[in-house]
Amino acid sequence: MAADVTSSDRHAFVLTISDGVAAGARQDAGGDGVAQRLGELGFIVDRAVVADERAEIEGRLVAAAADHALILTTGGTGLTPRDVTPQATKAVLEYEVPGLSELMRSEGGKSTPHAYLSRSVAGVLTRCLIVNLPGSPRAALESLAAIEPLVRHALDTLAGPFDHDSMAHPDSEQPH
Amino acid sequence: MAADVTSSDRHAFVLTISDGVAAGARQDAGGDGVAQRLGELGFIVDRAVVADERAEIEGRLVAAAADHALILTTGGTGLTPRDVTPQATKAVLEYEVPGLSELMRSEGGKSTPHAYLSRSVAGVLTRCLIVNLPGSPRAALESLAAIEPLVRHALDTLAGPFDHDSMAHPDSEQPH
Amino acid sequence: MAADVTSSDRHAFVLTISDGVAAGARQDAGGDGVAQRLGELGFIVDRAVVADERAEIEGRLVAAAADHALILTTGGTGLTPRDVTPQATKAVLEYEVPGLSELMRSEGGKSTPHAYLSRSVAGVLTRCLIVNLPGSPRAALESLAAIEPLVRHALDTLAGPFDHDSMAHPDSEQPH
Numbered sequence: 001m002a003a004d005v006t007s008s009d010r011h012a013f014v015l016t017i018s019d020g021v022a023a024g025a026r027q028d029a030g031g032d033g034v035a036q037r038l039g040e041l042g043f044i045v046d047r048a049v050v051a052d053e054r055a056e057i058e059g060r061l062v063a064a065a066a067d068h069a070l071i072l073t074t075g076g077t078g079l080t081p082r083d084v085t086p087q088a089t090k091a092v093l094e095y096e097v098p099g100l101s102e103l104m105r106s107e108g109g110k111s112t113p114h115a116y117l118s119r120s121v122a123g124v125l126t127r128c129l130i131v132n133l134p135g136s137p138r139a140a141l142e143s144l145a146a147i148e149p150l151v152r153h154a155l156d157t158l159a160g161p162f163d164h165d166s167m168a169h170p171d172s173e174q175p176h
Numbered sequence: 177m178a179a180d181v182t183s184s185d186r187h188a189f190v191l192t193i194s195d196g197v198a199a200g201a202r203q204d205a206g207g208d209g210v211a212q213r214l215g216e217l218g219f220i221v222d223r224a225v226v227a228d229e230r231a232e233i234e235g236r237l238v239a240a241a242a243d244h245a246l247i248l249t250t251g252g253t254g255l256t257p258r259d260v261t262p263q264a265t266k267a268v269l270e271y272e273v274p275g276l277s278e279l280m281r282s283e284g285g286k287s288t289p290h291a292y293l294s295r296s297v298a299g300v301l302t303r304c305l306i307v308n309l310p311g312s313p314r315a316a317l318e319s320l321a322a323i324e325p326l327v328r329h330a331l332d333t334l335a336g337p338f339d340h341d342s343m344a345h346p347d348s349e350q351p352h
Numbered sequence: 353m354a355a356d357v358t359s360s361d362r363h364a365f366v367l368t369i370s371d372g373v374a375a376g377a378r379q380d381a382g383g384d385g386v387a388q389r390l391g392e393l394g395f396i397v398d399r400a401v402v403a404d405e406r407a408e409i410e411g412r413l414v415a416a417a418a419d420h421a422l423i424l425t426t427g428g429t430g431l432t433p434r435d436v437t438p439q440a441t442k443a444v445l446e447y448e449v450p451g452l453s454e455l456m457r458s459e460g461g462k463s464t465p466h467a468y469l470s471r472s473v474a475g476v477l478t479r480c481l482i483v484n485l486p487g488s489p490r491a492a493l494e495s496l497a498a499i500e501p502l503v504r505h506a507l508d509t510l511a512g513p514f515d516h517d518s519m520a521h522p523d524s525e526q527p528h
Contacts, residue, residue: 079273095439098471099457099471103468116278116323153466153469256510256514281455289455289502293505295450
């Protein structure tokens with residue numbers, strides 16, 4: 001069991017959420033960039049593309065969470081009624097980790113104020129960390145870069161064991 | 177239809193939420209300041225005043241959202257049980273845009289730590305952007321100034337068309 | 353009545369949430385540090401320890417809110433399924449004050465990026481301010497330090513009277 005967890009800990013899933021990519025009318029530059037970066041970080045990466053449809057997104061998230069330690073979505077976090085990624089993500093999460101989205105917005109805001117319009121949600125489902133990245137390829141990579149220092153620690157924590165007192169209080173968590 | 181949207185895109189609504197102003201016992205300095213600034217930004221501004229009553233606030237928000245592109249509320253975002261603006265706003269929103277409130281708090285926090293006590297909520301209802309500003313005239317204008325660089329882009333996005341792939345990925349969204 | 357409120361305004365409650373401390377297997381360094389600091393700030397401090405069980409946490413929060421102006425929890429804000437403090441807190445709050453948690457994460461993030469993984473929630477129940485601090489003793493004190501400039505003003509506001517127009521607009525709230 002511990003071996004399984006350790007093994008799946010290296011498996012990530014990139015879900016591109018875009019009507020245009022799903023219809024074949026647009027290249028998946030955002031998904032390509034995120035998948036490449038995850039590969040550089042040592043992850044084995046699976047991928048899928050869905051249209052901006054809540055039911056489809058929710059189904060993909062639930063299925064992928066069962067055998068991946070990390071899911072990064074790209075797309076569908078904007079302001080229009082077609083942007084339903086945050087709603088779909090919230091609907092399947094067991095609990096949110098709001099600081100990841102706060103950090104992506106405040107770091108992204110140093111490049112462009114538009115970063116604050118991302119409705120990104122992050123949280124946990126069946127020990128899998130799910131994070132919404134924006135759809136713009138550049139914004140997606142900048143958002144991923146903002147949380148990279150946290151992702152490994154988050155996945156280590158989620159891999160257990162869950163004697164969380166041993167994890168909530170270590171000196172290593174507060175180096176200063 | 178497109179012409180209607182373009183036209184209504186310039187219409188903003190300022191909703192003052194205050195027992196004191198509604199009772200005529202207090203001047204509406206907050207609403208005056210916000211309305212004046214929106215006029216400077218090129219908006220045609222309608223206004224109303226309501227007491228701190230959830231049902232009244234919700235009714236006003238729903239009605240104004242039908243024919244305005246932007247609603248700014250002022251007042252009722254504080255800590256007391258009489259402050260119900262965030263609850264009323266959440267109740268009518270289709271979806272939240274949390275980064276706007278995060279940005280107003282962090283920018284306001286540079287002037288006074290009290291800015292972090294604002295329970296401001298922002299989001300979208302029938303393509304109308306709704307944002308809660310604090311009740312203090314100075315804090316309301318500082319909060320508005322913090323999000324001004326975003327409001328025009330947000331309203332352009334909400335005006336459609338909603339082929340959001342064309343909007344989620346533009347280079348212009350990520351100038352750097 | 354006013355005297356009662358003023359009196360209870362000085363009463364704070366520190367709730368340590370930890371399986372290990374509740375079982376007697378671990379020292380309550382986090383609770384000790386937070387209680388000591390509250391004493392230095394002039395509060396009369398009551399304390400309790402519970403395991404990471406939602407029903408127990410919720411019961412303690414509701415009971416303590418009845419006769420304390422401030423409740424600080426420590427522990428149970430992390431990523432694992434055993435960390436249920438934020439869920440329990442949300443379940444009992446009348447309304448959230450999200451800026452307090454945003455501020456603790458962004459200030460903590462200056463020491464360690466791990467601060468952004470805290471799922472801390474803050475808000476109000478029966479005029480009592482409840483704030484989740486992390487379980488790490490150092491992180492708990494750093495988080496408390498981040499919100500200290502706000503806590504007194506928040507408690508003064510919650511102590512009433514609730515003619516909130518007199519409190520939402522004072523010049524003293526916006527010194528600049």
